[in-house]
Amino acid sequence: MSRPLTIALAGNPNAGKTSVFNALTGARQHVGNYPGVTVEYKEGSVQHHGRPVQVVDLPGTYSLTAYSPEELVARNYLIGQRPDVVVDVVDASNLERNLYLTVQLMELGVPLVVCLNMVDVAEAKGLKIDAAKLSRMLGAPVVPTVARSGRGMDELLQAAVELADSDPEWTPLEISYGTDVDQGAAEVSALLQGPQERRGLLSAHWLAVKCLEGDQEVIAHVEQTPELAERVLPVCRRVASHVRSTMDDEPESVIADYRYGFIMGITRQVMVSEREMRMDFSDKLDKVLTHRLAGPLFLFAVLYAIYEFVFWASASPVVWFEKFFGWLGGAVSAVLPEGVLRSLIVSGVIDGVGGVLGFAPLIAFMFFAIAIMEDSGYMARVAYIMDRVLRIFGLHGNSVMALIVGGGISGGCAVPGVMAARTLKDPKARLATILTVPFMNCGAKLPVFSLLIAAFFARHQAEMLFVLTLISWGLGLLAAKLLRVTVLKGEQAPFVMELPPYRAPTLKGLVIHTWERTWQYVKKAGTMILGVSILMWAAMSFPGLDASQDAAWQARMNAAPTPAARSELASARASAELAGTLAGQAGQALTVITAPLGFDWRTNVALVGGFAAKEVIVSTMGVAYSLGEVDTEHPASLSQRLAREPGWSPLAAFALMVFVMVYAPCVATLVMIRKETGGWGWAMFSLAYNTLIAYALALAVYQGGLLLGLG
Ligand code: GDP
Numbered sequence: 001m002s003r004p005l006t007i008a009l010a011g012n013p014n015a016g017k018t019s020v021f022n023a024l025t026g027a028r029q030h031v032g033n034y035p036g037v038t039v040e041y042k043e044g045s046v047q048h049h050g051r052p053v054q055v056v057d058l059p060g061t062y063s064l065t066a067y068s069p070e071e072l073v074a075r076n077y078l079i080g081q082r083p084d085v086v087v088d089v090v091d092a093s094n095l096e097r098n099l100y101l102t103v104q105l106m107e108l109g110v111p112l113v114v115c116l117n118m119v120d121v122a123e124a125k126g127l128k129i130d131a132a133k134l135s136r137m138l139g140a141p142v143v144p145t146v147a148r149s150g151r152g153m154d155e156l157l158q159a160a161v162e163l164a165d166s167d168p169e170w171t172p173l174e175i176s177y178g179t180d181v182d183q184g185a186a187e188v189s190a191l192l193q194g195p196q197e198r199r200g201l202l203s204a205h206w207l208a209v210k211c212l213e214g215d216q217e218v219i220a221h222v223e224q225t226p227e228l229a230e231r232v233l234p235v236c237r238r239v240a241s242h243v244r245s246t247m248d249d250e251p252e253s254v255i256a257d258y259r260y261g262f263i264m265g266i267t268r269q270v271m272v273s274e275r276e277m278r279m280d281f282s283d284k285l286d287k288v289l290t291h292r293l294a295g296p297l298f299l300f301a302v303l304y305a306i307y308e309f310v311f312w313a314s315a316s317p318v319v320w321f322e323k324f325f326g327w328l329g330g331a332v333s334a335v336l337p338e339g340v341l342r343s344l345i346v347s348g349v350i351d352g353v354g355g356v357l358g359f360a361p362l363i364a365f366m367f368f369a370i371a372i373m374e375d376s377g378y379m380a381r382v383a384y385i386m387d388r389v390l391r392i393f394g395l396h397g398n399s400v401m402a403l404i405v406g407g408g409i410s411g412g413c414a415v416p417g418v419m420a421a422r423t424l425k426d427p428k429a430r431l432a433t434i435l436t437v438p439f440m441n442c443g444a445k446l447p448v449f450s451l452l453i454a455a456f457f458a459r460h461q462a463e464m465l466f467v468l469t470l471i472s473w474g475l476g477l478l479a480a481k482l483l484r485v486t487v488l489k490g491e492q493a494p495f496v497m498e499l500p501p502y503r504a505p506t507l508k509g510l511v512i513h514t515w516e517r518t519w520q521y522v523k524k525a526g527t528m529i530l531g532v533s534i535l536m537w538a539a540m541s542f543p544g545l546d547a548s549q550d551a552a553w554q555a556r557m558n559a560a561p562t563p564a565a566r567s568e569l570a571s572a573r574a575s576a577e578l579a580g581t582l583a584g585q586a587g588q589a590l591t592v593i594t595a596p597l598g599f600d601w602r603t604n605v606a607l608v609g610g611f612a613a614k615e616v617i618v619s620t621m622g623v624a625y626s627l628g629e630v631d632t633e634h635p636a637s638l639s640q641r642l643a644r645e646p647g648w649s650p651l652a653a654f655a656l657m658v659f660v661m662v663y664a665p666c667v668a669t670l671v672m673i674r675k676e677t678g679g680w681g682w683a684m685f686s687l688a689y690n691t692l693i694a695y696a697l698a699l700a701v702y703q704g705g706l707l708l709g710l711g
């Protein structure tokens with residue numbers, strides 16, 4: 001089994017590489033030059049239990065970019081020669097700076113052993129490093145050494161040979177570089193996937209990140225295939241300029257910031273003493289914002305402030321939008337003759353889409369608040385803080401981003417949320433995260449909440465949304481825990497929470513980020529929701545009353561003694577008409593199941609439509625209740641109409657909000673779950689799991705509330 005092994009030593013200048021090299025190889029070494037460059041090349045050999053091991057001393061570098069001949073030589077050696085193991089010699093007394101190279105070695109994916117050298121110097125400085133924890137976080141063996149005295153050299157060689165014998169795959173680490181760069185990297189790497197990747201034996205993701213960093217070597221490599229370069233390079237340029245305009249910085253320095261963020265996340269955890277550690281602005285701010293007690297308190301204050309801000313800022317625009325769509329409906333009604341076409345345009349299109357678009361200002365302000373958190377670097381701190389809580393429920397620190405994007409701060413979307421779970425390595429925790437995302441309050445549930453809050457809890461808007469956020473987190477976490485102790489039982493793998501330095505967000509960046517997400521929402525309203533809205537309108541309009549029924553109603557109305565009685569009859573007629581339609585019949589059939597939850601058949605119709613997309617709930621209710629509307633002179637907003645409806649109460653509204661929060665993920669989310677889990681099994685599981693929990697909760701809320709006399 002003794003095949004000859006090659007170990008390459010990498011590390012910063014003065015980390016002690018040559019000392020390690022000498023301690024390992026003794027006199028059995030020779031020195032030369034790398035071909036074509038003046039960079040020195042040293043090779044030696046050592047016997048491990050009678051087996052020859054080649055040791056190569058790479059030039060000392062701080063990085064693996066293509067800036068200096070040393071970096072290029074080191075990188076090309078690793079890529080071209082593929083040593084069995086890379087031993088990264090790290091100066092423990094200068095851990096943070098030295099780990100910058102370590103991260104890049106991990107991004108490249110080399111089989112890695114970390115030689116934690118100069119622990120004597122570190123100890124003299126009062127720094128103690130938890131090597132076992134560092135090893136867990138890096139996912140690589142870490143051996144503390146003092147190369148000058150030879151301490152730890154046997155263990156180091158042993159660890160390297162053991163790793164080599166395990167025949168390790170190159171596994172490139174994928175860290176997050178922030179939303180903009182991550183999205184760009186995904187786009188570029190999709191183009192690079194395939195033959196290009198295999199030829200260089202490098203991951204498409206790594207190549208993509210390098211292209212975005214502006215790495216001339218990699219770009220030249222891509223340019224060797226002109227058809228590929230033609231497609232890849234324009235995308236790179238576009239992504240780079242997008243990053244420049246949103247972050248006001250070059251992609252490469254944004255990427256470097258996130259690498260340091262990854263390192264900060266590690267050093268925070270493994271440094272037992274922080275004496276001597278330099279404190280810059282970010283560190284000082286983090287002392288407070290990630291503090292065990294002050295951190296969560298500040299986070300709650302921020303969330304509360306966001307809700308106050310969003311409702312305050314969007315109050316007038318939402319009214320303008322409502323008024324505009326109300327006016328539009330009235331104007332069209334005045335122009336078009338009564339009939340199917342008018343009904344389609346007013347009830348199907350304007351009320352349906354208007355009900356959704358009306359909330360666009362609210363969604364936009366929410367995205368604006370999220371953009372501030374993300375662009376400033378505070379979002380990473382939120383993840384860091386929440387991490388402690390999430391672990392209790394069997395999720396990972398990295399789950400936080402998925403949950404927040406999925407609506408953890410009301411206003412996200414489960415589709416990118418499910419995708420964001422990709423950064424999780426542990427398959428069970430990843431699955432648990434994916435299945436927890438639909439519990440969050442995505443932007444599509446927000447209009448439902450806003451509508452019901454405006455109708456029944458108008459005086460406590462921000463508080464109510466805050467409470468709903470807490471409920472969705474609580475339920476999501478409990479549901480995750482339930483999964484983690486049953487179908488997804490398993491050990492937790494360690495991980496690193498990135499803490500990139502704080503940045504001042506630019507107004508331009510905030511506007512672009514807000515616009516991108518708001519536009520997605522509006523686009524959804526304009527396409528998918530418009531389609532579903534028209535379908536629902538048709539289901540709610542046909543077959544309708546037949547001529548004799550219609551005549552009977554007409555006669556009764558004509559005979560009405562007062563205008564009030566007449567309008568009551570008109571309302572009853574509209575209701576009877578809707579009840580006879582396809583959707584009405586389906587909604588009524590479902591009341592057998594939903595009556596104990598306090599939902600009437602119109603709500604049932606909306607909930608069925610909401611399965612296609614949650615936004616449709618509001619638009620369907622808009623259609624359902626506008627069909628029942630009689631007073632065309634003073635069209636009331638939907639929330640006013642609901643508040644006036646006899647079947648409704650704050651309790652019923654609350655039960656409905658809980659149900660909407662939890663029940664079946666929308667079709668788009670299910671499709672994404674299928675895609676990310678590789679089959680319909682988990683998507684169907686999610687559908688059943690959420691709907692059952694939603695039903696049980698809404699039942700408990702409504703029946704419990706009735707018992708307490710809250711009806
Ligand atoms: P290289 O630049 O990475 O090759 O680093 P060297 O091996 O040349 O070491 C730089 C300096 O650090 C030399 O003076 C070494 O004697 C010293 N050195 C190396 N390892 C240790 C160690 O573990 N403890 C201490 N105190 N000094 C060390």
Ligand code: MG
Pocket residue numbers: 014017018019060
């Ligand atoms: Mg040296």
